[in-house]
Amino acid sequence: MSENDAIKSNDVLPRLAALINTRKTSSAEHSYIARLFQQGDDAILKKIGEEATEVVMAAKDQRHGAAPAKLIGEVADLWFHCLVMLAHFGLSPAAVLAELERREGISGLDEKALRKALARASDNA
Numbered sequence: 001m002s003e004n005d006a007i008k009s010n011d012v013l014p015r016l017a018a019l020i021n022t023r024k025t026s027s028a029e030h031s032y033i034a035r036l037f038q039q040g041d042d043a044i045l046k047k048i049g050e051e052a053t054e055v056v057m058a059a060k061d062q063r064h065g066a067a068p069a070k071l072i073g074e075v076a077d078l079w080f081h082c083l084v085m086l087a088h089f090g091l092s093p094a095a096v097l098a099e100l101e102r103r104e105g106i107s108g109l110d111e112k113a114l115r116k117a118l119a120r121a122s123d124n125a
């Protein structure tokens with residue numbers, strides 16, 4: 001999909017990812033994303049750490065009956081900052097979605113057992 005098509009897409013992930021890419025050359029004065037890009041990957045990774053912690057805290061509140069809007073908002077913040085990080089490294093959400101698609105039908109337990117067996121075989125080699 002071209003960048004222009006992605007910007008017009010009905011799917012929010014490619015549309016937002018395309019917009020994020022355009023911010024690489026925008027002025028940081030009026031754009032939060034451009035500001036993050038200018039600050040560099042340490043700033044982007046710090047935000048991801050913060051947002052992940054906020055997701056955990058909101059999930060704990062959810063466990064105690066908080067309104068779902070808080071947790072949904074924090075997960076949106078985390079996903080958004082992950083999109084900025086992917087763009088920073090020249091990657092797209094399509095690659096992550098393709099990886100999830102590739103994993104469809106593979107039980108997490110089977111995958112873990114296979115990984116352990118491969119590690120044991122390589123230790124014994």
Ligand SMILES: N=c1c2ncn([C@@H]3O[C@H](COP(=O)(O)OP(=O)(O)OP(=O)(O)O)[C@@H](O)[C@H]3O)c2ncn1[C@@H]1O[C@H](COP(=O)(O)O)[C@@H](O)[C@H]1O
Nearest residue numbers: 016019020023030031032033034035050051076077080081
């Ligand atoms: N989806 C988002 C989005 N989600 C979260 N955020 C910003 O991410 C930041 C989250 O930070 P925090 O929750 O930690 O709050 P904070 O205290 O403001 O954080 P600090 O940066 O001050 O540490 C806030 O400034 C939010 O506004 C977003 N900023 C932008 N977008 C999208 O990106 C588009 C372009 O944004 P600009 O680059 O600002 O033009 C927007 O139209 C939206 O569609």
